[in-house]
């Protein structure tokens with residue numbers, strides 16, 4: 001991978017846990033937050049379109065979503081990377097890794113606590129390109145995050161492809177990206193609602209402040225998934241969100257809870 | 264040729280171009296984005312490079328390899344069309360915005376009806392019922408030409424003065 005240019009930096013109205021969760025664990029928001037792409041005819045009408053594939057829960061709040069499509073295959077093989085590069089992917093990957101890469105439309109996930117990544121397919125000029133976007137959420141206050149947003153691309157990609165992919169990136173993610181613009185609205189609303197009196201009166205547990213119970217009782221891990229971690233056969237599930245918040249609580253209460261102290 | 268004799272721009276042209284830029288700002292502020300697109304030439308180059316903090320005297324601090332915008336007319340049209348959908352939440356409910364355009368300087372360009380125009384911008388917006396006003400400032404380097412009697416923006420390079428953007432997103436055109 002090659003980093004191109006400087007990171008975009010901007011101050012968003014957001015709590016870092018919400019932005020981390022947004023990218024790590026929440027393909028479910030795509031159908032509503034990014035509804036405009038459906039209206040524009042860029043994304044499918046099927047409301048489950050971002051839900052096909054696997055959500056992979058790793059240890060310590062890390063994880064990602066491997067989003068395929070309704071057919072189980074990518075809408076563009078190898079995320080629309082040039083066909084000339086496919087033999088290289090096949091050479092460098094194990095057959096089961098190659099199988100996942102060739103079938104995936106979007107990878108999106110996070111490394112706890114505040115590094116997220118997304119590898120989508122996008123373009124605002126009718127041609128779709130793939131890239132990898134890393135972002136660090138730098139907390140400035142409970143309601144303020146400075147975002148550092150990097151563009152990365154496979155070193156071996158042709159120069160022309162890199163340039164077009166960079167434009168696709170500017171059109172989708174980063175402070176001026178059409179997808180990210182709408183994400184920033186959700187982050188801001190969460191911060192604003194959290195300040196309300198009714199929110200202050202709530203207890204901090206599942207199904208109270210937020211639900212976090214999607215898939216909780218009935219979605220079993222898929223034992224056939226070739227990669228590491230615990231893989232659930234849908235990305236519309238709160239498994240990774242819960243893992244993130246449980247890790248946060250574990251770290252926050254590490255030295256506070258003393259065994260037997262209340263007895 | 265000295266710089267004084269090179270560019271003697273007629274006052275009428277200066278007034279026309281300033282008026283054109285104010286009209287553009289009016290269209291943007293009033294969310295008449297489709298009308299705004301008509302002011303751009305079909306082959307427009309619309310770029311907003313990043314600004315960086317560089318140590319040293321007289322060094323260039325406009326990044327050449329990274330940007331906030333790098334748009335063709337097709338890409339700008341996609342962005343504009345999105346604002347006419349029902350679910351572009353960033354502009355629904357709508358932003359209340361002002362483009363203050365000033366310090367306009369006009370020089371002759373490479374053709375008879377073509378001018379190089381520098382202007383300053385101060386962009387401010389108010390959103391929802393929030394007391395904070397968001398802002399951005401910088402300058403624009405345009406190539407403006409007359410095509411079949413109408414002024415068109417053939418190229419625009421937007422140079423922001425901020426390295427860290429303080430609007431929570433960039434849904435605006437500058």
Ligand SMILES: [Fe+2]
Nearest residue numbers: 030033179183
């Ligand atoms: Fe999103």
